[in-house]
Every structure is written in C-alpha cells, then in structure tokens.
Amino acid sequence: xxxxxxxxxxxxxxxxxxxxxxxxxxxxxxxxxxxxxxxxxxxxxxxxxxxxxxxxxxxxxxxxxxxxxxxxxxxxxxxxxxxxxxxxxxxxxxxxxxxxxxxxxxxxxxxx
Amino acid sequence: xxxxxxxxxxxxxxxxxxxxxxxxxxxxxxxxxxxxxxxxxxxxxxxxxxxxxxxxxxxxxxxxxxxxxxxxxxxxxxxxxxxxxxxxxxxxxxxxxxxxxxxxxxxxxxxxxx
Numbered sequence: 001x002x003x004x005x006x007x008x009x010x011x012x013x014x015x016x017x018x019x020x021x022x023x024x025x026x027x028x029x030x031x032x033x034x035x036x037x038x039x040x041x042x043x044x045x046x047x048x049x050x051x052x053x054x055x056x057x058x059x060x061x062x063x064x065x066x067x068x069x070x071x072x073x074x075x076x077x078x079x080x081x082x083x084x085x086x087x088x089x090x091x092x093x094x095x096x097x098x099x100x101x102x103x104x105x106x107x108x109x110x111x112x
Numbered sequence: 113x114x115x116x117x118x119x120x121x122x123x124x125x126x127x128x129x130x131x132x133x134x135x136x137x138x139x140x141x142x143x144x145x146x147x148x149x150x151x152x153x154x155x156x157x158x159x160x161x162x163x164x165x166x167x168x169x170x171x172x173x174x175x176x177x178x179x180x181x182x183x184x185x186x187x188x189x190x191x192x193x194x195x196x197x198x199x200x201x202x203x204x205x206x207x208x209x210x211x212x213x214x215x216x217x218x219x220x221x222x223x224x225x226x
Contacts, residue, residue: 004154008152030211031211031212035215040219040220041219041220042116042202042204042217042218042219042220043155043202043204043215043217044217045214045215048212050211050212088154088155092211094211098209098210098211099145099157099160099170099209100215102147102154102155103154104152104153104154105154
C-alpha cells in the first residue's frame with residue numbers, strides 16, 4: 001500500500017525560505033498534495049500536483065516533484081510567522097481506492 | 113457557506129461510555145470521511161462514505177460505527193469508549209472521490225477518555 005514519510009520538525013528565521021520534504025511509495029499515477037493545519041483548526045489544501053508534472057508555483061509556494069526518487073518538496077519563500085503550522089504531505093493513487101494517504105506532518109516554526 | 117461543521121469541539125468521557133460525534137456539510141458533497149489525529153501519527157482514516165446509504169471501513173475502524181442516512185450528515189459513534197480512543201477527530205468531505213477533488217475539513221473534536 002501507499003506510505004508517505006516526512007520529517008517532523010523544521011525551524012526557520014522569518015524572511016528565509018522554508019523547504020519541507022516528503023517521500024512516497026510507488027504508484028503508476030498519483031496525485032500529491034500539501035495541506036496546512038493551523039493550531040486548533042482542520043487541514044486546508046494548499047496545493048497539489050499530478051505525477052506528470054515536475055513543478056508547480058503559486059505565489060510564495062513552489063512544489064517540486066522528483067518522480068525518479070519519489071520525492072516531493074514544498075518551498076515557502078519569504079517565510080512569515082503566519083506560516084507557522086503543521087504541513088501534511090498526502091498521496092493518492094488513481095486506479096485504487098481514491099482515498100489519500102497522509103504523512104505524519106511537519107511542524108514548521110518561524111522565529112522572528 | 114458553513115462548510116464542514118463538527119460538534120462538539122471538546123468532550124470528556126469515562127471508559128465504557130458511548131457517544132456520537134456529529135458531522136454535517138452543506139456543500140452537497142457525496143464523499144465524507146472520519147480521521148483521527150494522534151501526536152506523531154498523522155491522520156488515520158476510520159470510516160468513509162461515498163454517498164447516502166454507503167459506508168466502508170478505513171485503516172482503524174475498530175470501536176467505531178458510522179451511518180449515512182442523508183447526504184449532509186455523517187455521524188461517528190463510539191460504542192464503548194476506551195482510553196486508546198483519546199484523540200482529535202476530523203471529519204472531511206469532497207464533491208466526489210477523485211484525485212483533483214479538494215478535501216474540506218471540519219475544525220475537529222478533541223476527545224479525552226478517562
């Protein structure tokens with residue numbers, strides 16, 4: 001079955017770039033997602049990428065996909081204190097249950 | 113739009129008690145699901161439904177029941193609460209089950225079982 005791994009913590013200084021990494025297991029065709037969870041709230045979808053894409057950019061967010069290494073990253077440019085949250089990587093394999101598998105989440109802490 | 117509404121936000125139970133966590137969505141979504149979130153464990157799927165009258169088990173269904181009598185509501189029942197069920201519970205919905213469908217999450221129910 002699918003498995004998604006990500007590091008648990010990341011600490012950055014305000015104004016720097018943050019890079020959150022994720023690895024996933026093999027699927028022939030896959031959607032990969034980044035969700036953000038702020039304290040006391042549910043998850044919100046930030047962005048997603050299909051496995052036939054290498055990169056997707058949306059304002060301060062850049063998603064990079066390395067299909068060969070099954071590695072996904074989320075880069076946040078000019079990180080702000082409001083970006084402090086837990087970021088979840090998730091994978092969905094088409095042709096199967098169509099239910100996403102979530103990683104354990106990376107806690108991003110932004111220092112002033 | 114209210115989106116996905118979960119009640120209650122907080123609940124404390126004694127071991128052996130039963131209760132129902134409520135979830136309602138007003139977006140006419142066919143797909144609804146329940147997750148539990150535990151520290152360092154991420155989100156684990158408990159049960160899901162692809163439409164009224166249809167439910168199925170997820171990764172960790174034991175100790176939980178669900179039903180889907182309407183499109184809007186998807187309650188989660190704890191039959192006999194155990195301390196291992198202390199967790200934060202999230203309900204999520206989407207228009208359909210598909211890769212480009214966005215999951216909408218409720219704000220969660222924090223449950224403590226003593």
